[in-house]
Amino acid sequence: MKAIILARVSTEEQMTEGQSIPAQIGRAREYAKRKDFDMVKEYQFDESSTKDKRAKFEKVIEDIRKSKEAIALIVETVDRLQRSFKESVELDALRKEGKLELHFIRENLIVHKDSNSSEIQRWDLATFVAKSFVLQISDNVKRTFSNKVKLGEIIGRAPIGYLNVTDEITEKKDVIVDRVRAKYICKIFKLYSTGDCSMKYLSKLMNEEGLTTKKGKKLGVRQMELILKNPFYYGYQLYKGELYPHKYEPLISYELFLQCQKVKEGYKKIPRKVSEKPFVFQGLMTCANCGCRITPELKKGKYVYYHCTNHKEICEKIYVNQDDLLKEVKAVFSKLVLSDEEKDRLVNSLKATEEGKNEFQKMQLKELRKENDRIEEKISIMYEDRLSGSITIDFYNKKFKELMEKKQENEFKMKRLNNANKNYYITANTILSLAQRAPEIFESSETEEKRQLVNFVFQNLELDGKKLLFKTKTPFERVLEYQSTHNWGD
Template structure:
């Protein structure tokens, strides 16, 4: 009788326990010699039993079916051949027709056409034990993943911009920013946050400065979209299979504030922010309908006249189509720019001097704010320690512990963001006062001489909450430009 030998190993532990493929093949060959079986083929393979990689198993079945005589399938033990009753159906059919005999070496069991019920039950019991092992392995993996998430670790590979750090045994011990790619991710968010870029223009910029995918290819638009939506970059990991999020312990590449700003801009662009990229408009994505809150969409008439109208996405609130010429939107813009331009240089110098005099108060506020935030952080840390003690003493339930732990960790994360914002504000303070004031004075000159993308950047820098009420554009100035106009209109600044 001809024989097929199957040898399989799934884990490193099995390699150490004498289940290695060479060891299995050697015992199977010796078995065939003792039983006068002629070895027709051998199928050694290394694969996890929980993965759907059964190509070689299917090839064995096909080989048995094609044979005109009975084939003896020789394996070390039941769990080397199968891990569920699904395979039993195929094997049982071939056994009953006399095409197949199965020889389990360790169990000293041969299943053939005339096997009795006791032998069949021994086979089924072996399959049951193998299936139980797989289920137990699955439970262990789930518990391991849950423990990793509680510890702030990820259970998959990190996104582009990060790399894994491994120990000598090949086990991941940390995830760190990729020194070659992290700065590209930061640049991408910073560019998009200006409101002056679509995913298409972001892609063009990234290609221009040399950013490539992990495979070394130019980034696809879908990858740009995925990156701009990935919360991992500011500290929140997400499992698509489990649909859950958790705070990870690795270094963020951006702040949550920057991420949220990009999300707000994405909403302003609509579902396909790149669809108008070939034809830029000054107010595209910047103005919303004052009646329903939908975006004001631009279009060109007769090749040169630009109009804006509500998309009327909320027809129950706003169904009237009002076309507003772009020049009408520009009128109040030029009024503000004229106001900045008319500020005398003497007044700007007075404001700068006054800001210098408030520097001592600013320093005091900065230090007190940092100190207060740090005290709050330490207080939460102490509460976390007490919370753990309560859990160990069984004074609270695991459910209550997890809920409180999440609340306090999120609060600590928010504190860290505020500390980061204060620090950044302190670092930038000394270069902003004079520069901002002089920029405001030259804003009209810069606006008139700029191309549309630069005009949009200036408006993003100056304005916020732009809405169209009828044909009138309404907005407020961002800080500190709102204060500059207020201060400039006061008769005097310096006292004493």
């Protein structure tokens, strides 16, 4: 069989190395050799230098379409090939025609003309997971990344317990531990973590012990609260809503921080006013007739009805009972429940995907660690050279700075990879457990949660008179499709 290899790197992944194009190609070639394929072409997408990404993908599709024989397309993982379901449509069409076999090395998945529905579903899920995964580790990060955050440098001023300093000669800014105040900060965390001290008590105690701000002011309850929730003290800083590791010395452990958050939660448990939107479909439906928003209305204080806002004044005012809509939604949810056998298949395929990812990340971590060892080595050699006078001090300083920055960057990447791993696991699990427990979760949920669940599973909810029109989001759509044709596992 003829085979095409596709390897791809995008800007984001260059942050997480170990996945270079040559490495991908190498593994794919090995795979092709094992399968005894006849190699016809190798595609390399280096998206960091290519503007027209879409056109390149089209070219692959075009090649396959033109080919007289069936083609095996070999890629390392699903996320090398595609980032969205849009691409699945084109690929799927070729697959059905028998023109294309997809080989995903890491997922250990082959999809072809005669693939059964569970294999297709594995592909869908892998695409879905890959997409969420990629979004999480890269796009978000890329957008919000400032170079400073990347290097673990502080954004803004250092919190109490640290000092902002400027080197007199180089004028380089830095943050150091304020040895005088740091011990008070540790004490605050330690005492609070016992659960026996309120913030008010801590504030009073600290005043007595002489803790003040740099300007000599006393610290109140509000300051205690800010200290106790600041991740900076255990090594992270909050930047645009996300946590990033910083390079300065932490004052406390993450465990201690966590313990304090638990204590604080405990204090808060005393009645909290629930502010919930009382309507499940609020903001989720439009009118099929005129496109206006559908709005809820409470009648007799307990019955919820929906109707078109009728801004265009072309609609009749039809009231639809929320209970009727809920019935329809629940019916869909109950169809998402899979049999044990089907569930096992899904779990297994997810596991396979995840193990692939884990292996992959372990490899990346190893690479990064190795590189940092090499950097250390280089630095020590350079130091010798400097002492012996074979390189100038200027040169040494310049190189030293470069190497240290690279090292710091690698350390940052390692932390990031570890986090991404967790996120990935959560994503995959969420989809599965959600599909499984959708009816149960829905039934037992508060209105706002119900609303979110509806929003998660459905798209384009429309009301046509009294009739609810809807589409479910992929991959739920695929689950429903199979359920309705009863062709599971054939």
